[in-house]
Amino acid sequence: MEPENKYPSRKKFILTGVGTLAFFGSLKLLFGKKKTKSVKMLSQDGQLVEVDPELIKKLGKKVSNEEIHYWITDKKNLKSK
Secondary structure, three states: OOOOOOOOOHHHHHHHHHHHHHHHHHHHHHHOOOOOOOEEEEOOOOOEEEEOHHHOOOOOOOOOHHHHHHHHHHHHHHHHO
16 A cells, blocks of 8 residues: 555646636636726816716817917916916
8 A cells, every 4th residue: 555645746736726826816807996098188277187088078179289379378378367
């Protein structure tokens, strides 16, 4: 008769470790926090804010450089009054 091996075999140890890691990895994927994408935008008072893209209305009109310059100088003039 062979003596009983008190320690598990190397193959069993590795398979148990891989199975445990796969189990916890799948739990993280199933129950982990869902990351939402956010868009950084400049508010009218000049602060940088993050906004959910689903809340933004898309009108399809791009602002020209002249309109941006006018908007910035207009805001500076309002603050100086």
